[in-house]
Amino acid sequence: MTTTALPLAAERTTRRSGQARAEAIAAYVLSAPAMFCLLGILILPTLATVVLSFTDWQFGAPTLRWIGLDNYAHLAADRVFWKSLGNTVLYVAVVVPLSVGLGLGAALLIEAGTSGRAFYRAAYFLPVTATLIAMATVWEIMLHPSIGLINVIIDALGFPKQNWLKHPDWALFALAGIGIWQALGLNMVLLLAGLKSIPRDLYEAAAIDGADGPWTRFVTVTLPMLGPALSFVLIISAIRSFQVFDTVAVLTEGGPNKATEVLLYTMYQEGFSFFRAGYGAAITVVFLAFVLLLTLIKARIAEKRVHYS
């Protein structure tokens, strides 16, 4: 018994360490496809873009030259870039509060209503599922200077018709309107889910404590309980509207006179119309920096106050 027991024990320990090694190898093998994809699809292209931004590469050219920060120096002096950045920020500043505010309003109305909830939910969500390029064409007709529905209504109300998409003062806001129309549905659905997760007990406690008027109830219970959902919706709306591109490309092409030039459109033009890939990469890096900043803010908020309990 004892003579066989000792070798057995020794064998068991070696087998155990062998098992651990095999397990570690298996873990690497199993996660390799995911790691590979992550590297190949996300991390390497990003690094390549950053590297490209330090070169003078022309799209399709066989050679490239390292030019350091020259592209960024050009950017800093480029009026079109600044106009484009300013337009993008203005677009975000209009679309985010309005699409979140209106989405919240729609969510509150749907939640408060007793009938037709499914219908309203679907109706508001429709623009999210529709292809924006196709919808942009519909908007083009709606905004048409003479036969468009919007101008017909404005005319009927006695105001002068506008050529919305061709007017330097109005074009960006017309695009912002389409952006709001598109983003509202998703914001509403997310906020509706947030509203549903607020325990009914809290509203009842508030009713007994005296916080029972619509406004008081909203600021005492709904808004703070919606905080996590709301901050999430704000950040993703900001990121998404920062990426505005399709409506610009289809409806205005950055015009009139750069009035609707936005970051992604400038980048697209530099990189794919003028083939200045290095310069386009520099714009992309600036764009990424903004999106990264928003993402970091979101992560910080998520860390701090998503879960109360």
Place this chain on the structure above:
Amino acid sequence: MTSPANAFQSGVAVRGVSKSFGQTRVLSDVSLEVGPREFLTLLGPSGCGKSTLLRIIAGLDHADEGSVALGNQTVDGLLPRERDVAMVFQSYALYPYMTVAENIGLPLLMRRTRSWQRLPLIRRLHPGARAASGTIARDVRRAAEALQIETFLDRKPGQLSGGQRQRVALARAMVRNPRVFLMDEPLSNLDAKLRVAARAEIAELHRRSGVACIYVTHDQVEAMTMSDRVALMMGGEVLQVAPPAEIYDRPAELRVAEFIGSPKINVLPGAVRSDGGVDVPGGVLPLRSGLPAGTAVSVGVRPEHCDVAADGICGTVRHRENLGSDLFVHVETVGEHRIVARAAPEIVDSVPPGATVTLRPRPDRALLFDRAGHRL
């Protein structure tokens, strides 16, 4: 917290309240009076309508028929706030984003300030708003001290234990001077040990406040230990309203007798003999029931009124439970009727499973019920 003088006139009167949710009738014609300083417990199994009744009193639900009066005022059309009640929820319903102090102070803030005075900047600058927040802070501290949570005032509910949260919920109810406290199973989320301590504490706080309290529970121990009177509810009806001792000793119905008491009361089918005694499976109860011979009855005998003795009902021991202080002997008699008897733990060795014993129910403590379950 509360001066007894202005609480004295208060009380609760529920008159003929009925309530249905769709096809389900939850309350049928419930009437109830709660005295000005009384602690009344609504006791019953889950789904008996006790919470619905509480919510109707609070104004969170509305009765289909009947009316509720607080003090001398009918409150049927009033909002919960206007009814001036305080409620403790089973989930505590604390506002997770507010500190303990803000949670406790909210009912005062809502009553003592106007909504424009609660706006961020005005709250600090307006003299009236500042004065109000000063008195609120003082009252909050006093309520917190009464519940020994004054050291947690700056924390959020998420940082507190279950017992501490429960105290915050109590403090939020007691910080005001309401007409009535409504408590909906406030102890059911606490562990057993805390629950015993909290029972005594709530009863004590109620005595000090001098305000009527309606307390909903499915736990008969809470009902028996805390209440001035217990209203036992089943199937949407109030079966009996009485002090705990009376509801235990003189239950109006068999259902009441069966719900109250642990282990459950023993119920045996019986027939009245010509000498007034009652035939039960395995023996005879020497009673003077005064009922006509041949009457079919149900005999209820509580375990502690059933002695292991030399003569009486004959049966076989099936199971023993020794709790240290008490020994419960489960005995099977003729016709597979089970009787549980409480005995002294010292005799545990003399009643092994399978042994034949005789049980003698105390005739003066036996309860007789007619076929419909009413006590005779």
